[in-house]
Amino acid sequence: MTRTTPPRNSSNHGPAGSNAGSPVRIARWCGLGLLMVAAGCTFGPPGTSQAAAQDRARNVILFVGDGVDDSQLTIGRNYLLGADGAFSFDDFPHRAAAKVLTVEEESPDKPQYVGDSASGGTALSAGVVTSRGRIATTAGSDEDVVTILELAEAAGKRTGIVTTASLTDATPASFVAHISRRFCEGPMDMDGARGGTMPGCPEDKKSNGGPGSIAEQIADADVEVLLGGGKRHFDQADEGGANLIDKMKERGYAVVENAVQLSSLAEDTEKVLGLFGSSTLPVEWSGENQLRARPVKLSSDGQPEPVEPFSCVENPAFGERPTLEAMTRQALALLTAGDGGEGFFLMVESASIDKQAHAANPCGQIGETQALDDSVKAVLEFAMGRDDTLIVVASDHGHSPQIVPYPSMFAGGPVPQPQYPPGKLAVLETLEGSLMGISYGSNKLGIEEHIGTQIPVFASGPGAERVRGLMRQSDVFDVMREAMGLPRERK
Ligand SMILES: [Zn+2]
Incomplete structure (x- = not known):
């Protein structure tokens, strides 16, 4: 079944926010997380030292x-909204480019x-x-570093994680867990019982004095809203023989596994664990006839064969699982229930x-980019008329x-024959009636x-003005932290 045409956004956008080229400090040793703190290497975006005095954000x-980089956004925008369209977050008042800094595990100065x-x-x-693969720990020295979710929780705020991946996947895990290897997802990963050797996991077993797998750490945390996939990592016994899902039920979590159960949760549900799939959740869209990019074939005369264009359709495998937007809306309802704390x-x-x-x-990709935009719109509805909510898209x-x-x-020349990328190519028929070539090279x-x-980073709400120019990806943490008026360390 083909998707109905998404509404076009007719707003006419001028050039994106300036990339002001503010001075960039090089600090190679900043790869050592604790050194960053000790040495005052906790940079804010340029020229923002007074920002903490501004209005506070109650919610972030x-x-x-x-x-997502600019190419991924442009692919999604072209297809969903037209070449001159705009996502909801394109209209945010503040935006920046952020450097993605990563260091070598063995040589964190590189x-x-x-x-x-x-x-x-x-x-x-x-x-x-x-370094790559590390979850809220420092490269080389394996020290835990406090997360924005933990700081918010320590300040008495409610917390939530919503994802279309496993809740134990690297991004959500980075907010709740601390471990040297991202693939130490469940108890059975810790000693290779699931088949892989998972180097580095055994050292983090609880019986070895470690914090346990990511799923165990999530079970031990007190996050009010946990919605995503990855049931297989929780439906395992910890070292004491307790099934993690049962353990979380005992700790007061309502456990839901489909969209109906999620939407039927009582308003006064204090903690929820939503596990809507065994691993990563199925995506919302697929290519017509499951088409995706493929290597360009050459005919016998060395000419590239034409590539069959296709459109995007709903993915029949998506099933009855809640969309990212539905999960986001329910998370907002639960996190703001009662007096909102x-x-x-x-x-x-x-x-x-x-x-x-x-x-x-x-x-x-495009369907999940639309899911992102739909979820941002849901949050914008929530934030409409409020001046206490910082929204960041990164x-x-x-x-x-x-x-x-x-x-x-x-x-057609002057080069003797058409040039095509050496990797895989897909050609999409867009809603504007044009063809968009997408190369995976x-x-x-x-x-x-x-x-x-x-x-890219987009921001709206109190503290959002600190998102501008060229910043570091890690500055987003301080933007959020200072907007909520939270200390750098947990008290
Ligand atoms: Zn990846």
Whole structure:
């Protein structure tokens, strides 16, 4: 079934916010998280030292579009809204470009130029530059670093995590857990019982004095709203033999597993664990006939064969699971129930923009980008008329797909033959009636790679003015923290 045409956004946008080129300090040793703190390496965005005195945010909602860079946004925007369209967050009053800083595990003074969801998640959640694969811990020294969710909780705020990935996946884990390896997701991962060797996990077992797997750490935390996938990581026994789901029920969690159960939760539900799939949740869209990008074939005369254009359709495998928007709306309802307490911190991740980019599936990506936009709109509805809610839309790292001309710009000469990218190519028939070529060029045949590029940050609400120019991804942590008036360390 083909999606109905999304409403066009007719707003006419001028150039995006300026990239003012403020002075950039190079601090290679800032890869050591605790050193960052000790050495005053907790940078705010340029020229913002007085920002803490501004109005405070009672609530902060952070959206993470996983793998979202300007190319991914442009692909989604072109298809969903037209080349001159705009996402809801494109209209936010403040925006910046953010550097994705990552360091080598063995030599934390050396940068790596491509991050992952663990290092990017830790930058956002804890304001610390670390190595790939690390969850809220420092590169080389394996020290835990406090997260914005933990600071909010310590200040008496309610907290929530919403994701289309497993709740134990790198981005959500970075806000709740501390572990050296992102793949130590459940108790059975800790000693390789699920098949993999999972280096680094055994050291973090509780019986070895560690904090346990990510799922165990989530079970031990007191996050009010946990909605996502990854049931298989919770439906396991910990070292004491207790099933984690049962353990969380005993600790007062209502456990729900489908959209009806989620929407039927009592208003006074204090804590909820929503596990809507075994692992990553199915995506909302797929390509017509399951088409995705594929290597360009050459005919016998060496000419590239035409690529069959296709459109995006609803993914029949999505099933009755709640959408990201539905999860976001329910999270807001639960986090604000009653008198709303001291406010809340909520992280919402559209995870499969990344995962579908790895799979060279543009329609999967585009549908999840729409899910991100729909969820931001739901939060904007909540925030309408309020002046106490900071909304930030950010990303963890860039990804491989990019828009290329189709047909080739050089078709017809003067270059002798049309040029096509060496990787995989998809050609989408857009709602505007044009063709959009999308190249996945980071790997010829297998899984696509992340790429090293700056990522966009959008912000609205109290403290949002600190998002401007060229900042560091890790500055987003301080923007959120200072907006809520929280200390740098947990008391
Ligand atoms: Zn990825």
